[in-house]
Amino acid sequence: MSVDPRLARSRPQQQQPTAVPPPPPPPPMGSLDSVSDSSLVVPDDQFKLKFCTICASNQNRSMEAHLQLALAHLPTISFGTGSLVRLPGPTVHQPNVYNFNSTTYRAIHSELASQNTQLYTANGLLNMLGRNLTIKGYPERFQDWVPGKPRLDHREDQGAAGTEAGVVDVMITCEERCFDAVLDDLHNKGGKLNHPVHVVNVDIRDNHEEALVGGRAILDLALSLNTAAAKEREVLGDGGWDRGAGAARQGFDEKVPDLIASWQERWPNLPALWSLAWL
Amino acid sequence: MNPSAQTPVGQLEAARSLALGDGRYYPTIIPGVMPIIGANADASIEIRRWGADFLAETFASPTWPPDVKVPCALSVLATIKEYLEGVADSGVLRSAVQAAASIYPLVYRHIIADPADTQHWQLMLAIKSNILRRMDSAPPGVRICCVKFVQQIVLVQTPGMPPDPRRPEHTDISLALVPRDHPMIPYANLEAESSGLLDRLLGIIHGDHRLDRLMARDEIPLTMYSDALLVTATLNSLGMLIQRRPAVITKILSSVMNFNPLKLANSPMTSKNKVLMKSIERTTRALLVNVMKRNPEGPFTGRIQQYLEKIHRMRIDVLDESNRKRPAPTETTDNLDAAKRQRLDAPVPIMAPAVQAVPALPPGPVSFRQLFTLNPDGNTANFDVQAFQDPEQLLRILVPVLQSIDETRLGSSINAVRSRYLTLSTAMPRPPVQAPAAVDDEEEYEPDFEPEDAEQVMNKLDGAPPDNFIPERISDAPLAPYRLPEAPLLTVEEAQNHGKMTIQRAFQMLSSIGEPNLKTKITKGGFNRLAASSFDRDSWITILSRLATRASAGLGDIDQGIKSEFEVKRGSLGLGESIRNQLYQYIMSDWRKRIDVAISWLNEEWYNDNVIAQSTKPTSKPVANGNGAVSVTDKGNYQRCALRLLDGMLTYIEGTDKVLVRFISEIPGLDMSILSRMKKMAEDPERIDLAIMVLQYLYMFRPPVRELAVDVLVDMWRTNDRAKNNAKKLLLRWRPEALQEDREEAFKTEKESANGALEVKAA
Incomplete structure (x- = not known):
């Protein structure tokens, strides 16, 4: 029986990262390889931060990062900050434009495939959409997100485990425009949850290759943040922070700037920004 | 991990997911959960962490209305107080302070309506003073939550919009709700307290909060390790105060605009300091831009723009962005790119082929045209130069074309033709002498000049019908010396x-x-x-x-x-x-x-x-x-x-x-x-x-x-x-x-x- 990966979401048993079906569209082998290393998967009994990846259209960069974080078993959701989902069209002046939150990746995939299969195969769009529809149902707009609203209807999404409450600890944006948009919108949302969130920008150019590299960088960042957060809970434990000394006394939150700085040294081509904001 | 905690935590999780499924279950679930996580229960740290997280999540949740939350909030005050006073785990503390920040407005509103409820207000006050004490001494992770708590106090204890009786559910909890003669919470005291706390918040931005500690403990210099955290946390919490409390806009904005986000510039330019500086600057900008966007006609727009321009210039001076531009993309050295490209399973145009694919010559006799045509599919193969009647026009086209020829491609093309010619001349028996229709006797061939002269002949032949065969014995035919035509005399x-x-x-x-x-x-x-x-x-x-x-x-x-x-x-x-x-x-x-x-x-x-x-x-x-x-x-x-x-x-x-x-x-x-x-x-x-x-x-x-x-x-x-x-x-x-x-x-x-x-x- 031939297996269409686009149907993967409707078959929960196939959502294991090891069971990504063969093409067409081609499976994201590159991403799989990068996390097949067991050191890049966070064991489920360990403490986990909740992540959120954000780019302009919730298609390429945020979705690549979403996939890589989800494959590392980190709770992840993703958003776009644009007003509409914009994908390249036949010419620069004719982009394909879709609404957030209502147009599924599957619908976009089939529309583009019927429009011009060869073009959208050649520029990698169909491949990308094929990957996206195995991750979640539809692109979501950040500004429409209500933090704290349970996301039980997203249970099928990759990386959904842990994000049921609709709260995240770390947001990773993929370009400065999105970083600004996120900070701006968080002011508008008003911080009603009183929940601190680290917003980190990782500047990634919007193409498939850079998204892949950027996804790996984001995974690296997420893992180092998560390790620090988990360590805080181990080290401090019962008895409190004042028993420790020196670095051990340093909690997760104040370590974040250091972690980002050392991450920046590992990834000098992806300029970083950071801010502590409120959900 | 404490295995004994697995079962209770599992039960608690089940209860939580029920509430997540429908917010209406919270009022029934909370009483069930409290005995396990609550005060007096000898709970493990695991359970307490879960409990504090749950309380923070519960009272922040938008899925159930505030007026239902109020009685529940009163019931958990004791537990939060116990967490704050009895547990020294920063995870528990963080969540407890978050929960307190969500609960404070609820209890505050309850006390406004029910001035007789001293007991709960005392609990709340104990929580409040506990948190305020921690403001300066707790680990930074807890302190940022205290900052948010203080912001909540300022929010509700500053006059806001007068309540709208038609929409009680949307009532903004603010000082405007407090009657002037409230016995428990005197209006003036609340106002004074919130004003003082707002000063404390703004002090955080300017780093003043550490000065006394610095001097007293001879400790960490300003902006050394946690300032960025506190400063951005504070800046990001001010946005909603500016939106909802017009009474304090002037105070907040003038304080923010006195802030120099680039004060780290004096410290060594480590990569960490650079990131922090950029981040603080960016956060400040986001706050002010948000203020402008919400009220473009506002009285502050001009000043904000001036300030933004100023820090923009300062940032360029300090960080010298020109050196920090993203460098030209470097090819990754691992096999990533290749792997990625393979996935694209599509006819990707070959950008720079090392060796040009040269189609094989058709079998049998070939014309010069075929010999020199490396790209039979291209339009150029069928192009007749004679279409240009005006040589000037031809020149105009030809010169730029010649200039744009890629040298390596030309070289490889010449080599391709050369090898073709070699195989042809060795493998193919010469056809019997035919009348060389197009090759005149004068235009004979000299092997020494092979490439050029072959081209010349070809040029001539190109326009001729394509069935010209390679003439016999061209290899040793002499070529008359070529003379340039004599120029006409000038007048x-x-x-x-x-x-x-x-x-x-x-x-x-x-x-x-x-x-x-x-x-x-x-x-x-x-x-x-x-x-x-x-x-x-x-x-x-x-x-x-x-x-x-x-x-x-x-x-x-x-x-x-x-x-x-x-x-x-x-x-x-x-x-x-x-x-x-x-x-x-x-x-x-x-x-x-x-x-x-x-x-x-x-x-x-x-x-x-x-x-x-x-x-x-x-x-x-x-x-x-x-x-x-x-x-x-x-x-x-x-x-x-x-x-x-x-x-x-x-x-x-x-x-x-x-x-x-x-x-x-x-x-x-x-x-x-x-x-x-x-x-x-x-x-x-x-x-x-x-x-x-x-x-x-x-x-x-x-x-x-x-x-x-x-x-x-x-x-x-x-x-x-x-x-x-x-x-x-x-x-x-x-x-x-x-x-x-x-x-x-x-x-x-x-x-x-x-x-x-x-x-x-x-x-």
């Missing part, structure tokens, strides 16, 4: 035109060299210099002026006499004249800057005139001095050109153009006709001073023309009323007798006019 006019074009080109080049840097000290070569030892403007000027003066010297009719300017303008025929014309135009197009060109040209002219004069009239008296007022060659080119230049310049010259002094003083020969131009110039009252200055300069520094200059001055004094005063001052020193004569004369005339017909008395 005089054409030759002159070409000469003019050449000169024009030389001047175009001159303008492309650009003006010399005025600062650089240039040593003058003089007449004996080598005309051009470098590729600069001076060299070209020297070459051109020598071409104009010396090249055709003596060739013309010596007795031709001086040419009138009219003749020059009409366009004289000689090479010299057209160069002179061009030089003239070149100088006049920017004469202020090119006065040195004019001077060196005129010097060349003068020199040449003298050389000619000496050679043609060896008997005439020799030229004594370059500054001599009397030139041997009155008819020479020098004077004509000098007058022409001077006249040209006089049109434009202004009273302030001292450059004229230089010009007049540096040109080699001066005579009455040149100096009388000064007199003429002085007719313009604005240029009198300049004219006098020229004459004075000549008087002082060129003694040979001193007499001449004074003559001109006297003349000016006599004829130009406006110049009289200036001229008089100089004449008093140089030639007082002239004044004397004149005075007598003037006196005489005065007398005459005064006395009319009366007889004149001698003075």
